[in-house]
Amino acid sequence: MSIEVRHISKTFGEFVALADISLTIGTGELVALLGPSGSGKTTLLRIIAGLESPDRGSVSIEGQDITDSNVRDRRVGFVFQHYALFRQMTVFENIAFGLRVKPRRQRPSARDLRDRVYKLLTLVRLEQMASRYPAQLSGGQRQRVALARALAVEPRILLLDEPFGSLDAKVRQELRQWLRRLHDDIGITSVFVTHDQEEALELADRVVVMREGQVEQVGKPDEVYEHPATPFVYHFLGHVNVFHGRVEDSTLHCEAFSLELPLRDLPDATAAVVYARPHLLEIDHQPAEPPQFRATIEYITTAGPLVKVELATETGTVVHVEMPQERYRHLGLRKGDEVFVSVKGIRVFPQHHNGVRRNIDLPLVRT
Amino acid sequence: MMPSVQPGRLASAPPTAAANLTESRLIAGLLIAVAVVYLGLFLVVPVSAVFAKALEKGVATYWAAISDPMALAAIRLTVITAAIAVPLNTLFGLAASWALAKFDFPGKNVLMTLIDLPFSVSPVISGMIFVLLFGAQGVCGAWLMAHDIKIIFAVPGIILATMFVTFPFVARELIPLMQAQGNDEEEAARTLGAGGWQIFFRVTLPNVKWGLLYGVIMCNARAMGEFGAVSVVSGHIRGVTNTMPLHVEILYNEYQFAAAFGVASLLTLLALVTLVGRRAIEWRLTAEGVKRQPRWLQKEGR
Numbered sequence: 001m002s003i004e005v006r007h008i009s010k011t012f013g014e015f016v017a018l019a020d021i022s023l024t025i026g027t028g029e030l031v032a033l034l035g036p037s038g039s040g041k042t043t044l045l046r047i048i049a050g051l052e053s054p055d056r057g058s059v060s061i062e063g064q065d066i067t068d069s070n071v072r073d074r075r076v077g078f079v080f081q082h083y084a085l086f087r088q089m090t091v092f093e094n095i096a097f098g099l100r101v102k103p104r105r106q107r108p109s110a111r112d113l114r115d116r117v118y119k120l121l122t123l124v125r126l127e128q129m130a131s132r133y134p135a136q137l138s139g140g141q142r143q144r145v146a147l148a149r150a151l152a153v154e155p156r157i158l159l160l161d162e163p164f165g166s167l168d169a170k171v172r173q174e175l176r177q178w179l180r181r182l183h184d185d186i187g188i189t190s191v192f193v194t195h196d197q198e199e200a201l202e203l204a205d206r207v208v209v210m211r212e213g214q215v216e217q218v219g220k221p222d223e224v225y226e227h228p229a230t231p232f233v234y235h236f237l238g239h240v241n242v243f244h245g246r247v248e249d250s251t252l253h254c255e256a257f258s259l260e261l262p263l264r265d266l267p268d269a270t271a272a273v274v275y276a277r278p279h280l281l282e283i284d285h286q287p288a289e290p291p292q293f294r295a296t297i298e299y300i301t302t303a304g305p306l307v308k309v310e311l312a313t314e315t316g317t318v319v320h321v322e323m324p325q326e327r328y329r330h331l332g333l334r335k336g337d338e339v340f341v342s343v344k345g346i347r348v349f350p351q352h353h354n355g356v357r358r359n360i361d362l363p364l365v366r367t
Numbered sequence: 368m369m370p371s372v373q374p375g376r377l378a379s380a381p382p383t384a385a386a387n388l389t390e391s392r393l394i395a396g397l398l399i400a401v402a403v404v405y406l407g408l409f410l411v412v413p414v415s416a417v418f419a420k421a422l423e424k425g426v427a428t429y430w431a432a433i434s435d436p437m438a439l440a441a442i443r444l445t446v447i448t449a450a451i452a453v454p455l456n457t458l459f460g461l462a463a464s465w466a467l468a469k470f471d472f473p474g475k476n477v478l479m480t481l482i483d484l485p486f487s488v489s490p491v492i493s494g495m496i497f498v499l500l501f502g503a504q505g506v507c508g509a510w511l512m513a514h515d516i517k518i519i520f521a522v523p524g525i526i527l528a529t530m531f532v533t534f535p536f537v538a539r540e541l542i543p544l545m546q547a548q549g550n551d552e553e554e555a556a557r558t559l560g561a562g563g564w565q566i567f568f569r570v571t572l573p574n575v576k577w578g579l580l581y582g583v584i585m586c587n588a589r590a591m592g593e594f595g596a597v598s599v600v601s602g603h604i605r606g607v608t609n610t611m612p613l614h615v616e617i618l619y620n621e622y623q624f625a626a627a628f629g630v631a632s633l634l635t636l637l638a639l640v641t642l643v644g645r646r647a648i649e650w651r652l653t654a655e656g657v658k659r660q661p662r663w664l665q666k667e668g669r
Contacts, residue, residue, distance in 0.1 A: 051554055071557045078558040084551035088573040098559035101569070153559055 001062045001156040001189050002027045003048060008057035010043055010213075017043040018054070019213040025191060025206075027062075030183050032200035033193045035210035036236070041193045042081075044210070045159050048191065049078045061156055077155030077188075081162040083146040085134040091145050092130040095120055098153035120148040123182070140171040147179075151186075160192035164199060176203055197237045201225060209233050231349050234275045241281065241319050243274040252348060255315045257293040259343070272350045278322040280345035283309065283331065292342040295319055297335055302328070309333065311341065417635050420628035432618075432629030440606040441614035441630070444522065448597075448610060449590040452530040456590075457583055460537025465571065467538075468545030469553065482538050485531055493531050494599025497524055520602030525610065528596040533589045540582030544575050581648045588641040592634060 003025040010018040018040045025031050033041040046052040048059055050071035058067040066074055086094050095117045099108055108116065121127045124144035134142055143163065150158060163179065164172040180203055183190055194200050200207045201221040209216040209224060209232075217229040228234035235242075245254035247270040252259045254274055282288070295311035298318075307328040309321045319341060333339070390398075422429050432438060466472070467479055485493060499505050501518040511518060518524045552574065556566045572579075594612040601608045603617065611634055618627035 049558060051558070072560045072562065074558075075560075076558060078555070080551055080555055082551060084555040086552055086555070086570055088570075097556065097561070097569070101556070101559065101561040101565045149555075149559065 003157055003189060003191070004060045004063075005044070005048065006058045006060075008044065008047060008054045008059070010040075010047065010052065010054050016213050018047070021057070021213070021215055023208060023215065023218070025189060027189055028187045030180070030190045030192075030203065030205045032204035032207045033191060033210060034195070034197060034200040034207050034236070035216075036195055038212070039210040040213040041195075041210050042161055045161055045191060045193050048157075049076050049159050050074050051078070075153065075156045077150030077153065077158040079143075079146045079150050079158070079160040079163055081165050083134070083142045085142055085145055085149070087134050090131050090133060091121070091126060091137070092117055094134070094145055095149045095152050097149065102153075116152065120152055123151075124148045138171075139167045140175055143167065143175060147182075151188075155188070158188045158190040160190065162194060163192055164194075164196075172199075179203065201237070209236060211236075228275075228347065231273055231275065234347060234349075239278050239320060239322075241276045241278065243276070243317070244271070245274055246271050247350065255313065255317055257291040257343065259291040259346075270350050272348050274346050274348050276343060276346040278308070278320045279306070280343070281319065281321045282342045282344055283311075283321055283323065283333065283339050284342065285331065285337075285339060287340050288342040290342070292340050295339060295341050297333060297337045297339060300328075300333060300335060311339070414635060414639075417628055417632050420624060421632040423628075424625045428625050429629045429632075432623075432626035433633060435626070437606050437609070438614060438626075438630055441609045441611045442633070444525070444609065445591050445611040447522070448526050448529050449587055451526050452533055452590045453583060453587045456530060456534045456586055457537050457579070459534060460539075460541060460582060460586075461572075461579070463538045464541035464545055465567070468542050469550055469571075479542075482535050484535075485533075486535050486539075490532055490593065490595030491599055494528050494596035496531070497528055497596075497600050501527075519600050520604065520608060522608065524600035525597050525608060528600045529590050529593050532593050532596045533586045536586035536589060537579065537582035540578050540585070541575055544578040545571075548574055577648050577651050581645060584641055584644050584648070588638065591637055 003023075005021060005023040005025075008018050008021045009016075021040070021044060023044075033044060035041045043052060047054050050066070050069065054067070058065055060066060061074070061076075086097065089097065096113055099113050099116065102108075107113075118127065118130075121130055124147060126141060126144055126148070129137065129141060129145075134145070137145065147160075147163075164175055167175065176199060192203070201224075204221060206218060207221055207224045208218045211232050217224055217233045219227075224233065225237050228237060234240055243254040245252050247253075248268050252272060252274065293313055295313045297309055297311050299310040301308040301310075302325070305325065306322045307325055309323070309328075311319045311321065313319060321341065421432075433442075463478070463482060467475060467482075498519055501507055501511060501524065503512065503519070505519075518527065552570050553566050556570045561569065591610075592612060593610075594616075597610055598613060598616075601610070601613055603609060603613060605617070609617065611630055615627050615631045615634070618624075618630065
């Protein structure tokens with residue numbers, strides 16, 4: 001079932017939660033709404049579910065306008081951030097709830113209901129937990145009960161609010177992969193909200209990056225990561241080094257290095273922000289190909305698959321570089337070493353005065 | 368909301384805390400002694416005195432006092448009053464707390480404050496309010512007289528005054544509980560297709576049932592024990608508008624101490640039963656996190 005959101009706006013008092021948002025989600029897609037808190041992602045999810053009503057705009061599922069239809073008629077599965085399990089009911093009763101409250105004629109028979117609940121319990125691998133109460137379950141188990149409960153009513157779409165938000169790192173990782181497989185098995189159109197960029201990039205077919213009630217960028221995870229449309233997206237997805245510079249005679253001058261730009265028509269003295277991912281900076285003892293700059297190693301963190309090195313340039317700007325363990329050992333780096341940092345890939349955001357934004361990607365890495 | 372206590376965890380806790388964390392034995396003993404003496408002087412002695420005085424002249428006199436027709440009439444009126452006031456206030460309390468805890472609307476704070484009003488007004492004034500409204504010289508007095516409706520110095524007045532005094536109990540108990548539980552479960556029920564009544568009976572009510580029972584017990588205790596407000600509107604007509612507390616006062620003023628304390632002992636018993644019930648519910652509320660559902664609440668047909 002496809003979801004279409006058209007020109008949705010929503011304010012809470014003075015606060016603009018959503019400002020004219022439009023979005024189309026295809027059948028069977030798993031889409032992440034990614035953004036910092038206050039970006040409106042949860043509000044958008046709740047509007048799709050019908051738990052909030054928009055000030056303007058419309059929501060349709062499979063071409064059918066549901067903007068004014070009641071939550072209970074929408075057939076939308078919703079998994080709440082803190083699961084919102086019914087604390088007075090067993091796991092079985094929690095999952096059965098949606099079936100028990102159906103109008104008498106649609107209500108399944110006792111045997112049918114039992115079969116359906118146990119099928120879902122098997123799906124979420126909680127067969128042994130049917131008679132437990134939510135308080136007796138771990139966070140990950142509660143999460144799965146919440147999911148089974150939402151799926152019990154055979155929803156047309158599945159909405160998840162920060163599905164892994166309150167779990168510890170290891171459980172989160174496991175559940176993430178499990179949810180991806182589950183989604184692929186049952187193929188239900190799903191939207192989930194997260195503020196964790198790693199989660200969004202790893203799990204989703206498409207990522208919607210939101211900021212202050214607006215959509216910054218929509219795209220496949222690698223598109224969004226490799227080609228961020230705005231400085232915000234670049235900043236939000238992964239660690240990043242920021243340099244400030246200006247353009248003179250088609251050459252970018254940063255405090256650390258200079259670089260000839262492939263654009264000829266930028267006016268002189270255009271200010272520019274330059275972003276470079278830590279893994280696209282390379283350290284060497286010898287001077288390498290420009291652009292490059294000199295820096296002194298301040299800290300080295302060797303834990304994990306990547307070694308993280310913090311350096312300071314001659315002007316005092318802090319730069320972060322990541323490299324594989326192998327390379328680190330090969331170079332034999334030590335704190336206090338003075339090294340050359342070469343730039344393998346950056347993104348330049350010239351700040352135009354006329355408001356036109358044109359970004360320059362410089363994939364300097366030869367792959 | 369409730370801490371999820373693991374059964375056995377408490378029992379297996381070390382019996383004595385580390386020596387450097389507690390007061391010396393002397394100070395601890397002294398503090399306990401002070402508490403016990405204080406409790407004894409102000410609670411145990413008066414309560415026992417009630418029973419001692421009631422039974423002073425033997426069981427026969429005691430029985431005569433509480434089986435006296437006037438006493439029985441007072442008991443009956445008290446029970447009737449509570450039987451009307453408590454259910455109505457329970458309904459009101461549920462509705463008010465549901466509205467206040469789960470919805471936002473203009474005037475919410477005003478309503479919240481109004482609910483507390485009976486707690487902050489002296490019971491005598493509460494009684495006076497009804498005399499002012501429905502008494503012969505009151506606002507509606509002439510109209511009531513013309514239609515031959517008696518409220519003041521009659522049973523309706525007693526019930527009204529009792530309801531006024533006891534209406535905050537259930538609401539006050541439920542509002543913080545419902546606020547703490549939030550709206551999540553109700554929203555989840557809505558997305559699962561439940562209607563308003565289904566949500567209320569299957570989700571909201573079960574979640575607050577112990578708090579509700581607690582409120583009802585406190586409300587009942589006050590409804591049966593209320594003196595001030597009822598005294599003002601009652602008119603003290605023996606056998607007609609005397610509730611138990613008023614009957615006790617009359618007997619006492621007539622120097623029938625054994626009889627007075629006999630009836631008083633019934634009210635004291637009610638208080639003790641209330642305390643035990645309350646304690647049991649409090650225990651229940653804390654154990655909530657790990658409890659099994661009581662049989663009578665389990666769903667039909669499984």
